[in-house]
Amino acid sequence: MKTKAKSIMIHLLLFVGFTSLANLSYQKNHSRTSAKDLQCIFYNVTYLNCTFHMEVLEETQYYLFFSRKKHTEECPNYTQDMQKSKTVCHFPSLNFPNYKDFPEFTIYVNGTSKQTVIQPLSQEFYRFEIEKLNPPLHVSVADDLRLKWEQPPFSFQISPSCFIYELCIDDLHLKIKTQIENINTPYTLSNLDLSRRYTLQLRVKGGGSCGFNESLWSDWTEAIYVGSEKEKVSNNLILALVTVLLIMIIFLVCICRRYKLLYRLYPPIPHPKIKIDEASLKWIQAQGHTSNSNGY
Numbered sequence: 001m002k003t004k005a006k007s008i009m010i011h012l013l014l015f016v017g018f019t020s021l022a023n024l025s026y027q028k029n030h031s032r033t034s035a036k037d038l039q040c041i042f043y044n045v046t047y048l049n050c051t052f053h054m055e056v057l058e059e060t061q062y063y064l065f066f067s068r069k070k071h072t073e074e075c076p077n078y079t080q081d082m083q084k085s086k087t088v089c090h091f092p093s094l095n096f097p098n099y100k101d102f103p104e105f106t107i108y109v110n111g112t113s114k115q116t117v118i119q120p121l122s123q124e125f126y127r128f129e130i131e132k133l134n135p136p137l138h139v140s141v142a143d144d145l146r147l148k149w150e151q152p153p154f155s156f157q158i159s160p161s162c163f164i165y166e167l168c169i170d171d172l173h174l175k176i177k178t179q180i181e182n183i184n185t186p187y188t189l190s191n192l193d194l195s196r197r198y199t200l201q202l203r204v205k206g207g208g209s210c211g212f213n214e215s216l217w218s219d220w221t222e223a224i225y226v227g228s229e230k231e232k233v234s235n236n237l238i239l240a241l242v243t244v245l246l247i248m249i250i251f252l253v254c255i256c257r258r259y260k261l262l263y264r265l266y267p268p269i270p271h272p273k274i275k276i277d278e279a280s281l282k283w284i285q286a287q288g289h290t291s292n293s294n295g296y
């Protein structure tokens with residue numbers, strides 16, 4: 001009996017050991033195939049981009065789903081990097097009502113593979129925390145240097161106090177950029193030397209008091225110009241004239257070398273070649289000697 005009990009105990013321990021090892025191996029492989037680093041961002045009012053990384057396994061397909069309340073939608077557009085280790089999902093339109101009251105949603109990522117089991121991944125998001133706003137609209141500068149703009153579009157009516165604007169002033173003469181945050185429209189552009197040229201750009205983000213992530217700025221608006229263009233025009237004109245002059249000089253040199261114009265305009269003066277024989281040379285020398293004698 002003791003021998004039989006001992007044998008049963010050994011088999012039981014071996015079974016538990018092998019089961020534990022199998023579970024550890026399964027969990028390891030299971031977690032290795034799960035999507036990782038899931039990140040999402042809302043932009044352009046209704047667009048949603050989500051990215052995630054995964055292990056590169058043959059015949060493995062990953063699928064991403066957007067879920068909010070009773071609505072579930074699979075990602076319609078997938079792209080991958082060259083190594084196929086990063087996937088980007090793009091939703092072109094997610095304009096659902098009641099986002100103000102129900103901003104939460106869930107992203108699910110699962111997959112299929114013939115080699116192993118793909119562990120599903122789910123992650124909840126709060127829309128305002130991943131919202132990248134559009135740039136401000138209709139930016140303009142009046143003659144009295146008052147800068148005006150309109151708030152960016154949003155999926156529902158939102159208080160103007162929820163938007164934080166930043167202005168970038170680039171002095172093109174001194175090559176100095178100045179950024180001014182927390183401004184309101186209209187904003188008076190003071191301390192600008194209008195004899196110089198400037199560019200102005202705006203961007204916006206949502207305020208933390210309204211639930212937004214204050215680290216997510218919109219893109220900059222297109223640059224608008226203020227100030228004098230005289231210096232810019234003068235420099236451009238000088239540069240253009242110098243360029244044209246150099247081109248003309250190079251062109252004339254090439255033409256002259258090609259057609260030998262200098263040789264034709266200023267041909268060399270020929271020098272006569274006089275051949276004097278020995279008898280004539282003696283006669284000339286004798287005439288010179290006679291002249292010298294008569295001089296005395």
